[in-house]
Structures are given as structure tokens and as C-alpha cells.
Amino acid sequence: MRKSALTMMSAAVVICGAVPALAQSGRTDSRALSCAQARATVAANGSIVLGTGRHTYDRYVANERFCPPHQMAKRATVPTRDSAACLVGYRCVLNTEREDRRWWLRRR
Template sequence: MRRLLALALILPALPALAQTRPDTTAMSCGQARGTVARAGGIVLGTGGPTYDRFVRDRRFCEPTEFTKAAFAPTRDNPRCFVGYTCFEPGASDWPGDY
């Protein structure tokens, strides 16, 4: 009975483990930019095991974070502007640098 209960609790989570994140290298620059714009904030693969979280604008960051331009490799552009990434400014960051 315990095994059946454990199986019933685990099975619904299995599809989530198999999900893959969208990869910018399989998209055109416009598709990658559009994906970020539609989602607002999304984690995208950027080739191989690398990934990052891209956002449409600062509303998708934490209140103490700022945005900086983010570029990712796409099928048709090795340095495509896809949106922004959020970052927490440090003491050495100047306001005009971000």
C-alpha cells in the first residue's frame, strides 16, 4: 500500500523532469526576441549546457535589481539582442554603467 501511495505521489511530477528549455541556437534572432517578449521572463538555453534567464523589462526583476542588455547566439546571428538580464548592482557599479 505504501508503495502504491508513493508511486501515486511521484508519477505526476515525472513529465516536469523530462521538459527541456527552449534553446536560442535552434531559433532565429526574431524568434528568440519574440519568445522573451511574449513570456516576459524565461530561462533559455544558449547552446550546450549553458542557459540564462532573459526578461522583457525591469518589471520581471526583483525590486532591488536592474537590467542590462543580453545577447545570445541564435541560428542566424551569433550575437542577437534577445532582451535583458537582471542583476544586483554592487558597490563598484556606477549608475551610468547599467
């Protein structure tokens, strides 16, 4: 009985250790997709994290509806298999053009 409990504990440790590696490998790399595939992936998901290089990634959205209230959508391009600058959708950036500008300046 003691041996089976030890075996189950070691199996749980192995499984828990593998979960972060699975999550990291799940990121879609834009450089492996065509421009049309990358654009369709963003549109289908609404919001997605795309890898744009070996150690770089960002969140891309289909439209401003997927941005938090204090942010706005700004056009975004990514490198793809067939284009150096493919317009895939938008990135959410701080909205400093309207009344949110006063909030941003007060925060400093």
C-alpha cells in the first residue's frame, strides 16, 4: 500500500511538471502561417496570442470590442510565411486621445 501511494505521488509530480511545457508550446507562431491563415485565426478567435519571433509574442484582436474599456484598437502587422508585414487585425493600446488622457496624466 505504501509503495502504490509513493508511485501515485511521483506520477502526479511528473504530470504537474509537464503542464507548463504544454501551455508554452501551444502558442501559434505567425511565421509558420500564411498571411491569410494568420488573419483568419485572429478573426475566428476574436483574441489570440501570436508568437512573432523566437522570444516575442503579443495579443491580437479582431476588433475594438475585445479591448478593455480604457484601451483602443490599433492596426497591427506581424511577419508571416509569405509576408514581412501582414495586417492580421489590431492590438489594444492605451487610449490617450480622449478623456482617458487626463486619467493617464493624473496617474504619473
